[in-house]
Amino acid sequence: MARIVFDLDGTLIHSAPDIRTIANSILRDEGLHLITLDETIDFIGNGASVFVAKMRAAREIPDVEHDRILGVFQDRYETVLELTAPYPNVREALAHLTVAGHRLGLCTNKPMRATRAVLSHLSLTDPLDVIYGGDSLAQRKPDPAPLLAAFADLGDGPCLYVGDSEVDAETADRAGVPFLLFTEGYRKTPAADLPHLATFSDFAELPKLVQAQLEVLA
Numbered sequence: 001m002a003r004i005v006f007d008l009d010g011t012l013i014h015s016a017p018d019i020r021t022i023a024n025s026i027l028r029d030e031g032l033h034l035i036t037l038d039e040t041i042d043f044i045g046n047g048a049s050v051f052v053a054k055m056r057a058a059r060e061i062p063d064v065e066h067d068r069i070l071g072v073f074q075d076r077y078e079t080v081l082e083l084t085a086p087y088p089n090v091r092e093a094l095a096h097l098t099v100a101g102h103r104l105g106l107c108t109n110k111p112m113r114a115t116r117a118v119l120s121h122l123s124l125t126d127p128l129d130v131i132y133g134g135d136s137l138a139q140r141k142p143d144p145a146p147l148l149a150a151f152a153d154l155g156d157g158p159c160l161y162v163g164d165s166e167v168d169a170e171t172a173d174r175a176g177v178p179f180l181l182f183t184e185g186y187r188k189t190p191a192a193d194l195p196h197l198a199t200f201s202d203f204a205e206l207p208k209l210v211q212a213q214l215e216v217l218a
């Protein structure tokens with residue numbers, strides 16, 4: 001049986017519309033132009049502070065405002081959840097993998113409080129035995145530390161990391177862990193240019209893909 005760790009934003013859930021709502025509520029308060037969904041997706045991947053830094057840069061909000069804006073962003077991050085949904089077949093895939101005896105975990109750059117809030121809102125917490133957020137450790141992805149900590153907490157067995165982005169591919173590479181790339185998330189680079197073991201576009205494919213890759217890795 002394997003240890004399988006998932007990324008969150010752009011992998012298990014499509015959260016960009018809610019993140020855009022939060023960003024635009026701040027920009028509206030500041031009297032600035034709102035951001036599009038594409039801009040939002042462009043800013044996601046390295047955690048809340050980098051998101052806010054990129055949003056500020058795009059709308060010329062000075063650096064001295066960073067902590068104030070990040071504070072507002074973090075407060076709203078836990079409460080704006082209505083537009084977020086799991087990608088198709090995520091629930092079924094997690095259930096299937098659990099029944100097959102695999103141990104599942106999460107390693108995201110989203111802050112822990114917002115991570116717990118959205119997982120609970122979508123009833124996705126139960127299948128996950130371990131959860132690392134962007135502020136769980138001093139390091140965050142692409143530093144391999146949180147991913148390695150998640151695998152260590154899950155015990156023994158082969159490891160697989162499942163994610164959607166450049167950050168995830170680099171994290172897996174640096175951790176020395178095989179990477180499965182979900183192609184429908186927030187990646188900007190062609191899949192062929194990122195290190196990965198295999199790609200998939202529908203979570204309905206994942207249980208069979210995991211089985212096949214574990215046989216290759218054995």
Ligand SMILES: O=C(O)COP(=O)(O)O
Nearest residue numbers: 008009045046047108109
């Ligand atoms: O919060 C982010 O910027 C990205 O989150 P993720 O690591 O779940 O993709």
Ligand SMILES: [Mg+2]
Nearest residue numbers: 007009010164
């Ligand atoms: Mg992601």
